[in-house]
Amino acid sequence: xxxxxxxxKIKIRSAMEKKDAELLLKDINNMMEQVKExxxxxxxxxxxWGKEIKxxxxxxxxxxxxxxxxxLPEEIGVYEWKEKASIKEKIFGGEFYDQLGIExxxxxxxxxxxxxxxxxxxxxxxxxxxxxxxxxxxxxxISKALDSLVKSKVxxxxxxxSNGVKIVEFIPANLTEDHEVVLNLASRHGYIxxxxxxxxxxxxxxxxxxxxxxxxxxxxxxxxxxxxxxxxYWFPGFVSF
Numbered sequence: 542x543x544x545x546x547x548x549x550k551i552k553i554r555s556a557m558e559k560k561d562a563e564l565l566l567k568d569i570n571n572m573m574e575q576v577k578e579x580x581x582x583x584x585x586x587x588x589x590w591g592k593e594i595k596x597x598x599x600x601x602x603x604x605x606x607x608x609x610x611x612x613l614p615e616e617i618g619v620y621e622w623k624e625k626a627s628i629k630e631k632i633f634g635g636e637f638y639d640q641l642g643i644e645x646x647x648x649x650x651x652x653x654x655x656x657x658x659x660x661x662x663x664x665x666x667x668x669x670x671x672x673x674x675x676x677x678x679x680x681x682x683i684s685k686a687l688d689s690l691v692k693s694k695v696x697x698x699x700x701x702x703s704n705g706v707k708i709v710e711f712i713p714a715n716l717t718e719d720h721e722v723v724l725n726l727a728s729r730h731g732y733i734x735x736x737x738x739x740x741x742x743x744x745x746x747x748x749x750x751x752x753x754x755x756x757x758x759x760x761x762x763x764x765x766x767x768x769x770x771x772x773x774y775w776f777p778g779f780v781s782f
Contacts, residue, residue: 580611587617615647616640641678641686645669646695649711656778657761658712661728662687662699664779665709702728714759719752724776727762731780732773 594600594617605615648668649660666683687709690696700708702725726741727733738749753774756762763775
């Protein structure tokens with residue numbers, strides 16, 4: 542193969558790559574236009590049928606799925622993520638905290654089968670920010686939104702463990718003092734072993750087993766018998782898997 546043949550093949554390949562890039566850009570632009578049109582259709586649909594949609598669980602869930610696929614907030618009638626509260630809202634509360642509270646409640650309820658309905662404030666902050674790509678919500682705003690849910694008696698009061706970790710109960714867990722001792726010890730790494738629990742509390746093996754089993758039955762802890770150094774109890778509400 543001569544130099545000219547090599548140069549010709551390089552030029553052909555370069556031209557093909559350029560054409561592919563142009564086609565890709567065209568497809569992206571077309572897709573963005575389609576998404577834009579879908580959002581406009583959704584706005585018109587919700588404006589016309591919003592009240593009826595909210596009354597019908599099946600229709601409501603279908604609209605929520607459409608909103609998720611379009612990257613929109615799940616609240617009907619809201620088309621942009623509100624990134625932060627206004628000064629007025631920070632002082633008096635308002636739409637931002639109402640919307641954020643709904644999102645937090647949806648996350649807590651959605652993950653209840655995994656967490657037993659309880660989550661640390663830190664884990665909740667991670668989860669809400671994953672659900673709001675590109676829009677960071679801080680602990681202060683999350684706490685204010687949760688306070689609003691507490692005042693409305695939608696969730697129980699926020700618990701603060703002895704190590705300072707705040708616990709949010711989306712489903713009342715009816716925690717005993719022994720349960721809170723375990724949560725306090727497990728909150729640092731998201732898990733605890735029965736050996737560590739006995740060592741740090743001085744409890745009997747029977748008491749440690751009973752308390753851990755109760756937390757497993759509540760769905761708050763997961764028993765892992767495959768841990769090479771013994772049985773480990775994971776707490777999904779404290780750590781993302």
